[in-house]
Amino acid sequence: MIETKSNVDFSLKRDLFGRLVAIVKDGVEKVGVVPVRAFPISAPTAGFALLDAEGHELAWLSDLASLPRPDREIFEQALSAREFTPEIRRLLEVSSFATPSTWTVETDRGPTRFVLKGVEDIRSLTPPRLMVTDSHGVNYLIQSLNLLDRHSRKLLDRFL
Template sequence: MANYINGDEVRITKVGTCLVDVEFYSGERFEGLEPRRLFPLSGLRNYITLLDSDLKEKAVIRDLDRLMPDSKKAIEDCLEEYYLIPRITAVLNIVEKFGVLKWTIMTDRGERTIRIKNRHSDIKTLYDGRILVRDANDNRYEIPDVSALDKHSQKLLSYEL
């Protein structure tokens, strides 16, 4: 059975890249756990699993926002390091040549040109309206809300979605 963390019964401290120490107020203590999302697509702040170095689960945080501020920050920082899903803020250009789509995009991590092999399987619209893009190297990108993009980007995307 999963060992759920509901709220402020733990103190979580960041000890390295993507690593935290977890100390329960009951006295139980785990060192060097790696936080990962159980629902990386649909639940960014809920159900964060904490794995030890053998990838065995030690605890699950039900809701990130119910942790104490310092613990919350430690987990947020780790997740920020672990998950790199750049948010596309503008689509600058789309070229299709020889069946490969070449998108030049502006993301929150900088500008990048990506290749998309198959528009049918590599561009997915989720039910909440988010769009997930996978490039030829299996990197992921996200468009949180197409309608928030500029007109030019929306026009370019309208042919692909």
């Protein structure tokens, strides 16, 4: 059995340029570190890592509770600044049922409009989740068909 243990021997701060700095052992400062989730969609609260500017892993955290409070806040804040997967709450309008089709949607980040290039850009993740990718590569999440209202379901059903 392969196991990965958390190793928290760093602390975090931000420099004047707003970059995230990790202070690792012996007080060495690593500038421009990046926090990431390992399973951003299927398990957003389990499995985090801190990568250095070159993309190498500095630390692995199986959950954020192992981080002391100030660091955890910085970590979470930096995570949210990088994450952009709007969750579609309602489909208001689609320009056509044939693709490319322009969708007007309501998301948890406000209303927006995007172009769906083809039906293959709607992918089924672990059911019942769906992932929609727009023409610019932004991913939108649909938690479940059943959570959408009737109108949205009816529109979406034409693409599934």
